[in-house]
Each structure stands twice: as structure tokens, then as C-alpha cells.
Amino acid sequence: MNRILRQHKSHPKNQQQGFVLVLALVLLAVMTLIGVSSMDSANMEMKATANAHQHHVAFNAVQSVLEYALSSDPVATAKISYQYTGKTPQLLDHTVANASSLQAAVLHVGCTVGVGSSLEEGKSFSYNFYNINGTGANKTKTASSFQTQGVRYPAAACPKK
Numbered sequence: 001m002n003r004i005l006r007q008h009k010s011h012p013k014n015q016q017q018g019f020v021l022v023l024a025l026v027l028l029a030v031m032t033l034i035g036v037s038s039m040d041s042a043n044m045e046m047k048a049t050a051n052a053h054q055h056h057v058a059f060n061a062v063q064s065v066l067e068y069a070l071s072s073d074p075v076a077t078a079k080i081s082y083q084y085t086g087k088t089p090q091l092l093d094h095t096v097a098n099a100s101s102l103q104a105a106v107l108h109v110g111c112t113v114g115v116g117s118s119l120e121e122g123k124s125f126s127y128n129f130y131n132i133n134g135t136g137a138n139k140t141k142t143a144s145s146f147q148t149q150g151v152r153y154p155a156a157a158c159p160k161k
Contacts, residue, residue, distance in 0.1 A: 061099030111158035
């Protein structure tokens with residue numbers, strides 16, 4: 001009888017048969033959680049990248065309408081005069097691929113007399129200052145941009161107040 005008891009104690013194999021199965025299930029659950037977490041992270045990064053791309057499209061479109069307002073294009077110069085000193089903004093619409101609602105508003109903000117090379121008073125150059133406000137959005141209108149650029153143009157003289 002003593003011998004039978006020793007045999008039972010020396011073979012703990014029968015008690016550990018389910019441990020490997022439990023360990024495998026725990027490891028499988030942990031690896032599944034890691035996989036799901038990394039997929040969620042990748043999804044979030046894809047959405048952030050797409051959103052940044054749409055904002056870049058809107059930003060670049062508004063940059064193009066600002067450059068167009070400053071260009072010497074006959075259509076732009078027919079609609080905008082950099083000698084105009086009124087209070088009403090001059091509006092310019094523009095079309096660019098993958099963008100919508102592009103508009104530039106040119107507003108006269110002031111005039112100043114520059115430093116001239118003449119020694120006589122009032123014989124120097126004058127400058128008109130303008131703000132060009134550009135607005136626009138991407139084609140799907142999920143991202144928009146508003147930008148302002150200042151411009152200085154020579155003028156014959158500042159208007160009398």
C-alpha cells in the first residue's frame with residue numbers, strides 16, 4: 001500500500017493536463033486584444049491622414065485664388081483695380097479642380113506717403129495698401145480655409161480726407 005501511494009505522488013502528470021490548454025487560451029486572448037487594438041489605431045491614423053489631405057486641398061485652393069487676384073491675368077485685372085480706394089470690397093470668383101466656393105475680396109485699408117528721393121515736400125511716392133481675403137473649401141465641403149494677404153501698390157497720390 002505504501003508503494004501505491006508513492007507512485008501516485010511521483011506522477012503529478014495527471015494533475016497538469018489542462019494547464020497547457022488554459023495557458024494557450026490566455027495567450028490567444030491577449031494576442032487577439034493586441035490585434036484589435038492595432039487595427040483600431042491604424043483606422044484612426046487613416047482617418048487623420050484623409051482629414052489632413054482634405055485640409056491641404058482647401059488651403060492650396062485658397063492660396064491659388066490669392067495668387068490669381070495678384071496676377072496680371074486679364075480677367076482678374078478687369079475685376080480688380082489696385083487704384084480703387086472705396087470702402088466696398090472688390091470680389092473675384094475663381095475655379096480650381098477639387099475645390100468649391102473660391103472667392104477673393106480685395107479691400108483698400110489705407111494709403112501712405114513713402115520716403116522719396118526728392119528734397120521737395122510731397123514729391124515722393126504714395127502707396128495704397130490692400131487686404132485680400134481668400135475663402136474656399138474642398139469639393140465635398142468637408143474642409144474650408146480663410147486666408148488674408150496684404151498688398152502694397154504704388155499710387156499717384158493718397159486721396160484727400
